[in-house]
Amino acid sequence: MSQPPGFVSYSHPSNYVCKLQKSLYGLKQAPRAWNEKFTSFLPGLGFNASFSDPSLFVKKHPTGIVILLLYVDDIILTGSSSSLISEVVSALTQAFDMKDLGNLHYFLGLQITYKSTGLFVSQTKYIQDLLAKVDMQDAKSCATPCLPYHRLSKIEGTLYHSPEQYRSIVGALQYLTFTRPDIAFAVNQCCQFMHNPLDIHVVAVKRILQYLSGTLDFGIHFNSGPLHLQAYSDADWAGDPNDRRSTSGYVVYLGNTPISWASKKQHTVSRSSTEAEYRALAITAAEVSWIRKLLCDLHVPLYDAHVLFCDNISAIALSSNPVFHSRVKHIEIDYHFVRERVIRGDLAVQNVSSKEQFADILTKGLSISLFQDHCSNLMLGSHKHEIEGGCKGIKTQDQSNG
Known part of the structure; x- marks a missing residue:
């Protein structure tokens, strides 16, 4: 083992090495x-x-x-x-x-099941271990991971007696979002109170765990399909009651299967719903651009324009009409980032109705029926049966707007 910086022998600076007294495995380096x-x-x-x-x-x-x-x-x-x-x-x-x-x-907590139509990826054992850790194996299940259109407050409630336990559980839930986009928004909300959790935040975490106890076998079906990228971008304008920042959400599909998703609060306050939606559009465009480069590294180049679906007419107009440029100087970087890719033909921004906005599940709590519809659109389900009607509303590049 080479001599570490700061502990180099002055008498033998270059031609001597450290003799190991024990195995290197397990040490920080x-x-x-x-x-x-x-x-x-x-x-x-x-x-x-x-x-x-x-x-x-x-x-x-x-x-x-x-x-x-x-x-x-x-x-x-x-x-x-x-x-x-x-x-x-x-x-x-x-x-x-x-x-x-x-x-x-089995790989890093991810369970892979081979099916006739493709792969099924889940984290059932990971969920079981997490529920056992908090003694909620027999918890009563609930239909959604959070209440419809409900937001957590940082001032209502009393301090939780064990913030370390809260951070441990929420951190474990973050890793679970790799295969469970249905809990991404609820987990994102709970993550915002890691430094000072209150009892109402603990209740929100318990609801997520209750939802997971009833959907242990849920995962994502990866089916074969056409090699084209399309993404859904959405934002909940000024939805956070604590600082009035907006929440961005996106989901990227390769063919009919979601391969990337995120729910994240924006860094700055947006002064209009158009600004919030356009910031979310820029984040989605960056993710699509990265995935496209990754596929090129895998020698799977995609030459067609990738469709970004957005339900805000004004944000779509900004991506293609330079007349609106003077109105958005405060989001100029995002404006140029998206518009350059539209001009190059890498992206095509199209309108989608709010009912078919699949990223809606990543920006807010939804009613039971709408939540279950979007879970189906995200190819979420149990490995015991195939998804029926999954992605029934997904659009392809040759379809018209709306």
């Missing part, structure tokens, strides 16, 4: 040392690092492609050629002490 060792080995096998994701490596060969995803010492390996994959596995096992676990079934 272990992940970095392992990552440097492993990533420096991969180019020798023909892998190139992705510019969009530092944990992604791609090997392009005339007979196929191999994709490697690295998280510390957990690796996912896939590709279009089984012989190429076998060669890579053989080379890795010779250089490192590794074990091939076969087909992917």
Whole structure:
């Protein structure tokens, strides 16, 4: 092991190394040392690092492609050629002490089930462990993770006696949103009170856990489909009663399957619903741009314009009509970011009715019927049955506006 900075021997500054008295594994510098060792080995096998994701490596060969995803010492390996994959596995096992676990079934808390139509990804065991941790295995379930159109306050209620427990549970719920976009908005609300949780915030967290107890087997169905990107962008203008900031929400689809989503409070106060919607549109455009670059790294280039659906007419007009430019100087950066991509033909912003705004579930609490409709549109359901009617309202690029 090389001498660490600040502890270099003056008598032997360069040609001596530290002798390890115990295994490096488990120490703070272990992940970095392992990552440097492993990533420096991969180019020798023909892998190139992705510019969009530092944990992604791609090997392009005339007979196929191999994709490697690295998280510390957990690796996912896939590709279009089984012989190429076998060669890579053989080379890795010779250089490192590794074990091939076969087909992917469990990875970092994510459970993968293979179905006739594609993949089903869930976190059932993760939820069960979380409910057991808070002793809510037998909790009475509820239909939605939060009350319709209800917002949490930072002044109503009394201080919670164990803020550390609150932070631990909400942090665990954040990781759960990787496969459960239906709880993303509710978790986002609870995350805003980590520093000073009140009893009403704990009640909100318990409601999320109750909802999860009744939807243990829920996950996302990843089905094969056309390779085109489309996204839904929405904003709840001045919805936060504490600081009147707006909440942005987006969901990006590859074909008919959602692959990226987020619910996040905007950094500044918007002076109009148009401004709030346009900021959300810019955030969505940035995400679509990143996904497009990631697909290029995977040698899956997409040349058609990607459709962004928005339910605000004024925001759509701003993206294509320079006449409105003088009215939005306070959001000029977002304006140019979206408009440049529209002019280049990378994006096409289209109108969608509020009833078919799939990102609505990421910006506010909804009624039971509307919430369940959007869960279906997000391909959420149980692995015990196929989604029926999922994404029935999704639009393709050759359809008209509205």
